[in-house]
Structures are given as C-alpha cells and as structure tokens.
Amino acid sequence: MGKGKLGICVVGLGIGYAHARNYSKMEDVDLYICDADRAKVERAKAELEVKGTFGTIDEVLESPKIDAVDISLPHDMHKDVAVKAAEAGKHIMVEKPIARNLAEADEMIEAAERAGVKLMVAEWQRFAPSIVKAREFIGEGLLGEVFLVCVYQLGFVRITGWRLSKERTGGGNLIDSGIHAVNALRSLGGADVEIVFSQTTRLVLKEMEGEDTSVTVVRFRNGVVGNLITSWGISTPGPHAYFTVYGTDGSLWEQLGDDGGLYIRSSRLPEADEEPVKVDLPKVSGFEAECRHFVECILEDKEPITGPREARADLELVVAAYRSAETGMPVRLPL
Amino acid sequence: MGKGKLGICVVGLGIGYAHARNYSKMEDVDLYICDADRAKVERAKAELEVKGTFGTIDEVLESPKIDAVDISLPHDMHKDVAVKAAEAGKHIMVEKPIARNLAEADEMIEAAERAGVKLMVAEWQRFAPSIVKAREFIGEGLLGEVFLVCVYQLGFVRITGWRLSKERTGGGNLIDSGIHAVNALRSLGGADVEIVFSQTTRLVLKEMEGEDTSVTVVRFRNGVVGNLITSWGISTPGPHAYFTVYGTDGSLWEQLGDDGGLYIRSSRLPEADEEPVKVDLPKVSGFEAECRHFVECILEDKEPITGPREARADLELVVAAYRSAETGMPVRLPL
Known part of the structure; x- marks a missing residue:
C-alpha cells in the first residue's frame, strides 16, 4: 500500500463481476481481474476501470501489485485459493459460503490468522x-x-x-x-x-x-x-x-x-x-457497502463484520x- | 325424527352461538339451547328461532325432543358430556378440539361407536x-x-x-x-x-x-x-x-x-x-356448511367428513x- 492505492484482484467474474464494479468506483483501489474466460475479462475491461489482468491465480498471488484478492470462484476452490492467498500475504474476501464444510473453513481461518491477513466473507445481507x-x-x-x-x-x-x-x-x-x-x-x-x-x-x-x-x-x-x-x-x-x-x-x-x-x-x-x-x-446497496467495508478493514486495520466468526457461524x-x-x-x- | 324435524340442542352459547344461528335457519331443524348464563339464553331467544331451552345438560340428554347435541363447552367438559350424550343415544357435534388429549378422544369415539351415534368435530376449516x-x-x-x-x-x-x-x-x-x-x-x-x-x-x-x-x-x-x-x-x-x-x-x-x-x-x-x-x-361460510353437514349426516346416515378419524388426527x-x-x-x- 506504499504505492498509494490498494491493489485488489477479483478472481472469478461470475458474481465477482458485481464486486469488481464496486471496487472499480473506489478512488483508493486499483482493480485487477483474473478469469480463465477471456470474454468475461474483455467485457470487464470494456465496462470497468481495470488496472490490469492476470491469466492465472498463481500470477495474481505472485504479483507485488496485489494487496488483496476477492475470491468469487466455485465453493470447492475457496479453501485452496484462500490458503495460498494467505500464505502469499494477501488479504482475502471470499464469496459465500466461506467453504463447503467446516474443516475447509477452519483451514482458511487458521491460514489467515497465521499470515495476519484479513479474511472476510462477501455476505452482503x-x-x-x-x-x-x-x-x-x-x-x-x-x-x-x-x-x-x-x-x-x-x-x-x-x-x-x-x-x-x-x-x-x-x-x-x-x-x-x-x-x-x-x-x-x-x-x-x-x-x-x-x-x-x-x-x-x-x-x-x-x-x-x-x-x-x-x-x-x-x-x-x-x-x-x-x-x-x-x-x-x-x-x-x-x-x-x-x-x-x-x-x-x-x-x-x-x-x-x-x-x-x-x-x-x-x-x-x-x-x-x-x-x-x-x-x-x-x-x-449491501453489495457496495460490503466491498467498501473490506477495503476499509484493510486500510484501517479493522476486523471485518463478516469475518471468520460470522462466516463460520452461517456455514x-x-x-x-x-x-x-x-x-x-x-x-x-x-x- | 319421526316428528319431522331434527331436534338439536346447542350446549354452551360462546362459539356455540354461531352454530345456533346456523341451525336456527334450517327448515328441518328444531333448535334448542342450554347455557347456565341466563343473559346468553335470553339474547339467543330474542335473536334466533329457538324452539326451547334447557337449564342443565342432564335435562337435555333426558329429553325425547333432542336427537343431537352440539357441545360448545370448555375443552375439559367435552369428554364427559359427549360420553353421556352417546349413552343417551344423542348424535354429537363437538367444538374443536375433540378433547384435551387422545385418551379422552378415544373414550368419546368408543362411546359414540357403541351407541351407534354420529360424532363430528366442528372443524369449519x-x-x-x-x-x-x-x-x-x-x-x-x-x-x-x-x-x-x-x-x-x-x-x-x-x-x-x-x-x-x-x-x-x-x-x-x-x-x-x-x-x-x-x-x-x-x-x-x-x-x-x-x-x-x-x-x-x-x-x-x-x-x-x-x-x-x-x-x-x-x-x-x-x-x-x-x-x-x-x-x-x-x-x-x-x-x-x-x-x-x-x-x-x-x-x-x-x-x-x-x-x-x-x-x-x-x-x-x-x-x-x-x-x-x-x-x-x-x-x-365454513361455519354454515359444517352445521349443515352435521344435520345431513344424521338425516342421511352418512359418516361426517370431520368425524372421529379427522378429529383425532388433528388432536x-x-x-x-x-x-x-x-x-x-x-x-x-x-x-
């Protein structure tokens, strides 16, 4: 964040597209996107202010431009991507549900704690x-x-x-x-x-x-x-x-x-x-507010309202x- | 019923008043009422076509004018009155619930079966x-x-x-x-x-x-x-x-x-x-229809739709x- 803006990469442009749109409007965020589907990437680039794109999740996690990832992938991918993101020192927003089961959720929560990164579930409700x-x-x-x-x-x-x-x-x-x-x-x-x-x-x-x-x-x-x-x-x-x-x-x-x-x-x-x-x-909208909350939790070092406790309790x-x-x-x- | 009209006595003029009003309109029914509260009896006599009144339940059950009773009393009185009514050979409409518990309901059902009288619960729904x-x-x-x-x-x-x-x-x-x-x-x-x-x-x-x-x-x-x-x-x-x-x-x-x-x-x-x-x-109205159904079940010797099986299943x-x-x-x- 020394570079002034928070670099957030939305991984998965299904429901993630709505998140990307919200980040795209924020003055203090540089939006990056990552999706295997080129058409979705092109659409996002045409419609949103996209700072950059990544072809693979590994590239996202290796990039020093990225402070945080927004994981909007199928449920079975949440745990592996989140744990790797935590290990790479990236803050994590993950689409609901946090994971498919409590064992996966606990792995994610522990990884985030160990790495000292924020973990928030995108529960706009x-x-x-x-x-x-x-x-x-x-x-x-x-x-x-x-x-x-x-x-x-x-x-x-x-x-x-x-x-x-x-x-x-x-x-x-x-x-x-x-x-x-x-x-x-x-x-x-x-x-x-x-x-x-x-x-x-x-x-x-x-x-x-x-x-x-x-x-x-x-x-x-x-x-x-x-x-x-x-x-x-x-x-x-x-x-x-x-x-x-x-x-x-x-x-x-x-x-x-x-x-x-x-x-x-x-x-x-x-x-x-x-x-x-x-x-x-x-x-x-709840969508806008949740994305803004994630950014503020990182910038102001606050615990997300829909952090590990809430995310796990819902699951x-x-x-x-x-x-x-x-x-x-x-x-x-x-x- | 040799006397041409069916004699029905509504016992209890709380919710029973609504039943009495329905019977009162029927050409083939003579309406009788029984309630310890004189004011309720007087009101019913003033407003409905009442053939006669009784001071006590025993008098109702002893009367040859009465073919059927409509028991609209507190739940804890249903069983005793219904069993006595069955033993007196009276058909029985009983306000919901049939009784306070299944043991009471079963006593009532058996008494009605033994006596060969109709037993119906006033479930207008x-x-x-x-x-x-x-x-x-x-x-x-x-x-x-x-x-x-x-x-x-x-x-x-x-x-x-x-x-x-x-x-x-x-x-x-x-x-x-x-x-x-x-x-x-x-x-x-x-x-x-x-x-x-x-x-x-x-x-x-x-x-x-x-x-x-x-x-x-x-x-x-x-x-x-x-x-x-x-x-x-x-x-x-x-x-x-x-x-x-x-x-x-x-x-x-x-x-x-x-x-x-x-x-x-x-x-x-x-x-x-x-x-x-x-x-x-x-x-x-469901109220009208249920009262009419009771009368028809007696006159045409049919099983009431809300007979023992339905009444017991609800309870x-x-x-x-x-x-x-x-x-x-x-x-x-x-x-």
Missing part, C-alpha cells in the same frame, strides 16, 4: 440497509422482547453447471443462495443458535444433486424461535415478507414487490403505534441443517 | 370454500407434485377465563384456535403426517399457562413438508397468506385483507400460466407438537 436498520431497531428495544424471526427466500432459479454438484457446492440451495437468508436469520435473532431442525426436498430442479428447497426451525440461545424457508423451486410465491421479526411490543418486516422496503409497527414509536410505517433507508448452521435433514433429528450447536 | 377448492385443485393435479404447504394463523387475542388454564384446555394457542390451522395443514398436505417438530413460546400473553405461539415443521408420508405458525401474540403481522401450497407446476394461496381470497398460478391452467388468478368461490398432531416442544425432539406419528 449483513450490510443491506434493511437488515442494518432492523438490527438497530431491535437493539433499541423498539419491538420489546423479540420472540419470532421468519426469513423466506422464495424464488425460481434454473441452476446449471458446477452448482448442480453436491461435491462442488457442499450441498444445494441452502449452502448457496440460501446462506444469505441464514445470515439474515442469525443476524436478526440476536443470539447464537442452539437447536436446528430442517427438512429438505428436491422435486422441482431434479437435475440438482442437492436440495432445491429447505424448511428450518431454529431456537436461539435467547429463546427466540426462527423459521427459515429457502427455495429455488418456487416461480410464483404467495404473499410474504422477506424477513419478519415479532416482538412483544411490535413487529417489523422487509416487504417485497411494489411498496417494498422496511416497515415497522411498534407501541414504543408514537408514529407507528397503530399502523405500520415505512422506514427511510440509506440508498446504498455451521447450514451444515447442521443438512445433518438434521439427513437424520430427521434436531442438531445442537456448536457442532 | 374443512368446509371453508377456499380449502375445499384448494383440495380440489391439488387433487386434479393442477399444481403438479406438491412439495411444501405453509399455514400462518397470526393474530392478537387477549385470552381470558378458562382458556388461560392448561388443565382446562389441554395446552395453549395450538390446541385452541391453532387446531384450525392444523386441520388446514393436514387437509392440504394430502397424506398422513409422519414427523412433527415444534417450538413454542409465551412472551406476549404471560397470563396464559400454555404457549401463545407455536412454530412447527412436519413431514407428510408423501414427502410433502409442512410449515405451520400459529400465534395469539401478534397484533401486526407482516404480509403473509393464510395458507400457501407449492407444487412443481404452480402454487395456490389464500390471500388475506383487501383482495382476499383464493389465488392460483399453474402452468397447467392456460388462464393462470403467467399470472395468478383469483378463484371464484361459493358464497357459503394427535397437536399432542405430538407439544411433546416435541417439551422434549426438543421430533415426534413420529402415529403416537
């Missing part, structure tokens, strides 16, 4: 204004005592390629898109999760090896009950909020569709005592849910 | 046009293969009197109002329930002995997963349908509030292939959910 504000309201006691948190992530996604493979992803829908909803649930529940019970199905995307749908009940250590449904097999969901939090003095939810946004009804808020009110939120809940679905039994955390 | 039509659509295969059924019965009810007592009700919210949602879930799931996992809380109505909120996941024997939330502690729920059924070829739901009603989206229905359509439903799921919530373990049915 934790930076989404609706979740940040909901946590603030809950923390201020506006809902009284919370007793129920529901998160419903329902949609239709035709999965292809490596994401069909249980070996490559570590599971199915829940460890993939679903882990965002897991983070939202954990984040709103206000405590560690104690018990996980889950049932999964795969009737819609029969080409997948893992589940396309999961239904989970958790109990947090503070007694809050959580209810989570995630699915790639629902093209037309019935009316539902993305998340809803119920407390003794009110409720809040993120509404979808027209009039979407965060709503709160609380007997502790005069303006929202009778009818729910829509909350004004900052116009920043732990997913692994517990899979174990529960397989055995038909609840699973107690920590694993 | 099973007669609600939205549920009847949803079952029809599912049965016709319009949703393809069903994989997920959700039922959310969320509201605020300030519970008082005997309903606060676990001893008198057999539990809390789930065995009381909640059992309607249990019936809806079972009814839409299309098979017997195999596994029940439940968590309950009671943070809002602290004066209750039982739970005010329950969150339950079930697996049906056909592999369908069910997700059920019932609560008396939620004054402002987030957006949700009452029930939603998801299948491989579409979904259907009962929408609440403005534009409430049954909606379906199905790739097998040309008119609902892209966008959900609202379904025309008969203008009959069995509730009992399993309570056992699960207490132990933290899933419970397998049959108990």
Whole structure:
C-alpha cells in the first residue's frame, strides 16, 4: 500500500463481476481481474476501470501489485485459493459460503490468522440497509422482547453447471443462495443458535444433486424461535415478507414487490403505534457497502463484520441443517 | 325424527352461538339451547328461532325432543358430556378440539361407536370454500407434485377465563384456535403426517399457562413438508397468506385483507400460466356448511367428513407438537 492505492484482484467474474464494479468506483483501489474466460475479462475491461489482468491465480498471488484478492470462484476452490492467498500475504474476501464444510473453513481461518491477513466473507445481507436498520431497531428495544424471526427466500432459479454438484457446492440451495437468508436469520435473532431442525426436498430442479428447497426451525440461545424457508423451486410465491421479526411490543418486516422496503409497527414509536410505517433507508446497496467495508478493514486495520466468526457461524448452521435433514433429528450447536 | 324435524340442542352459547344461528335457519331443524348464563339464553331467544331451552345438560340428554347435541363447552367438559350424550343415544357435534388429549378422544369415539351415534368435530376449516377448492385443485393435479404447504394463523387475542388454564384446555394457542390451522395443514398436505417438530413460546400473553405461539415443521408420508405458525401474540403481522401450497407446476394461496381470497398460478391452467388468478368461490361460510353437514349426516346416515378419524388426527398432531416442544425432539406419528 506504499504505492498509494490498494491493489485488489477479483478472481472469478461470475458474481465477482458485481464486486469488481464496486471496487472499480473506489478512488483508493486499483482493480485487477483474473478469469480463465477471456470474454468475461474483455467485457470487464470494456465496462470497468481495470488496472490490469492476470491469466492465472498463481500470477495474481505472485504479483507485488496485489494487496488483496476477492475470491468469487466455485465453493470447492475457496479453501485452496484462500490458503495460498494467505500464505502469499494477501488479504482475502471470499464469496459465500466461506467453504463447503467446516474443516475447509477452519483451514482458511487458521491460514489467515497465521499470515495476519484479513479474511472476510462477501455476505452482503449483513450490510443491506434493511437488515442494518432492523438490527438497530431491535437493539433499541423498539419491538420489546423479540420472540419470532421468519426469513423466506422464495424464488425460481434454473441452476446449471458446477452448482448442480453436491461435491462442488457442499450441498444445494441452502449452502448457496440460501446462506444469505441464514445470515439474515442469525443476524436478526440476536443470539447464537442452539437447536436446528430442517427438512429438505428436491422435486422441482431434479437435475440438482442437492436440495432445491429447505424448511428450518431454529431456537436461539435467547429463546427466540426462527423459521427459515429457502427455495429455488418456487416461480410464483404467495404473499410474504422477506424477513419478519415479532416482538412483544411490535413487529417489523422487509416487504417485497411494489411498496417494498422496511416497515415497522411498534407501541414504543408514537408514529407507528397503530399502523405500520415505512422506514427511510440509506440508498446504498449491501453489495457496495460490503466491498467498501473490506477495503476499509484493510486500510484501517479493522476486523471485518463478516469475518471468520460470522462466516463460520452461517456455514455451521447450514451444515447442521443438512445433518438434521439427513437424520430427521434436531442438531445442537456448536457442532 | 319421526316428528319431522331434527331436534338439536346447542350446549354452551360462546362459539356455540354461531352454530345456533346456523341451525336456527334450517327448515328441518328444531333448535334448542342450554347455557347456565341466563343473559346468553335470553339474547339467543330474542335473536334466533329457538324452539326451547334447557337449564342443565342432564335435562337435555333426558329429553325425547333432542336427537343431537352440539357441545360448545370448555375443552375439559367435552369428554364427559359427549360420553353421556352417546349413552343417551344423542348424535354429537363437538367444538374443536375433540378433547384435551387422545385418551379422552378415544373414550368419546368408543362411546359414540357403541351407541351407534354420529360424532363430528366442528372443524369449519374443512368446509371453508377456499380449502375445499384448494383440495380440489391439488387433487386434479393442477399444481403438479406438491412439495411444501405453509399455514400462518397470526393474530392478537387477549385470552381470558378458562382458556388461560392448561388443565382446562389441554395446552395453549395450538390446541385452541391453532387446531384450525392444523386441520388446514393436514387437509392440504394430502397424506398422513409422519414427523412433527415444534417450538413454542409465551412472551406476549404471560397470563396464559400454555404457549401463545407455536412454530412447527412436519413431514407428510408423501414427502410433502409442512410449515405451520400459529400465534395469539401478534397484533401486526407482516404480509403473509393464510395458507400457501407449492407444487412443481404452480402454487395456490389464500390471500388475506383487501383482495382476499383464493389465488392460483399453474402452468397447467392456460388462464393462470403467467399470472395468478383469483378463484371464484361459493358464497357459503365454513361455519354454515359444517352445521349443515352435521344435520345431513344424521338425516342421511352418512359418516361426517370431520368425524372421529379427522378429529383425532388433528388432536394427535397437536399432542405430538407439544411433546416435541417439551422434549426438543421430533415426534413420529402415529403416537
């Protein structure tokens, strides 16, 4: 960083493209990219301010221009690339899930600790204004005592390629898109999760090896009950909020569709005592905020909010849910 | 019934008042009422066509004018009154739940069988046009293969009197109002329930002995997963349908509030292939239909749709959910 700007290389231009776009706008970042697919590289070069490109991950890790890598690769590549990046002294942002299983996650976490580099998972939910504000309201006691948190992530996604493979992803829908909803649930529940019970199905995307749908009940250590449904097999969901939090003095939810946004009804808020009110939120996207946070954690030597502890806890809940679905039994955390 | 009209006595004019109103409109029924509360009796006499009144249950059961009783009493009175009614040769409609526990339910069922009288639980959900039509659509295969059924019965009810007592009700919210949602879930799931996992809380109505909120996941024997939330502690729920059924070829739901009603989206229905359509439903209420069904079962010697098997299965799921919530373990049915 002696050279003034932080050199970040986005490795993998799938979801990584969105990260690259965010880094590209930052004054204090030099964006580099690396992808085996030349077309993706050319598109990024045409559309974004790209300082340089790399053909292989080894070249990225050997380059003194690179301070940090953003690993947006299939799940089965996270661990090896992250460990090598740590050993090369590069800070690490890794796309969710941190890894396919806890053993891989722990290797990554240890490697980052040993090397003294930052390790952050790209869990944008934790930076989404609706979740940040909901946590603030809950923390201020506006809902009284919370007793129920529901998160419903329902949609239709035709999965292809490596994401069909249980070996490559570590599971199915829940460890993939679903882990965002897991983070939202954990984040709103206000405590560690104690018990996980889950049932999964795969009737819609029969080409997948893992589940396309999961239904989970958790109990947090503070007694809050959580209810989570995630699915790639629902093209037309019935009316539902993305998340809803119920407390003794009110409720809040993120509404979808027209009039979407965060709503709160609380007997502790005069303006929202009778009818729910829509909350004004900052116009920043969770994606932008997470990328900025990663950069600031490096520049200011801070611990990332979605650092090893958060990243591992999300994955732990997913692994517990899979174990529960397989055995038909609840699973107690920590694993 | 040689006297031309069926003599039905509604015993208990709480929820029983709604039943009395329905019987009162029927040409082939003579309505009698019985309640210790004189004010309720007078109100019913003023508002409904009441053929006669009784001061005590024994008088009801001794009267040759009475062919059938409609027992709308606290749960802890169901069994004794029903068994005596059966022994007196009276047909029996009993308010939900059939009883506080399966032992009581079985005594009632055996007594009715021995006496050769009808026994029906007043589960109006099973007669609600939205549920009847949803079952029809599912049965016709319009949703393809069903994989997920959700039922959310969320509201605020300030519970008082005997309903606060676990001893008198057999539990809390789930065995009381909640059992309607249990019936809806079972009814839409299309098979017997195999596994029940439940968590309950009671943070809002602290004066209750039982739970005010329950969150339950079930697996049906056909592999369908069910997700059920019932609560008396939620004054402002987030957006949700009452029930939603998801299948491989579409979904259907009962929408609440403005534009409430049954909606379906199905790739097998040309008119609902892209966008959900609202379904025309008969203008009959489930309450009316259930009372009429009881009368017809007696007059035409038919087995009630919500007879012993259905009534017991709803209660069995509730009992399993309570056992699960207490132990933290899933419970397998049959108990």
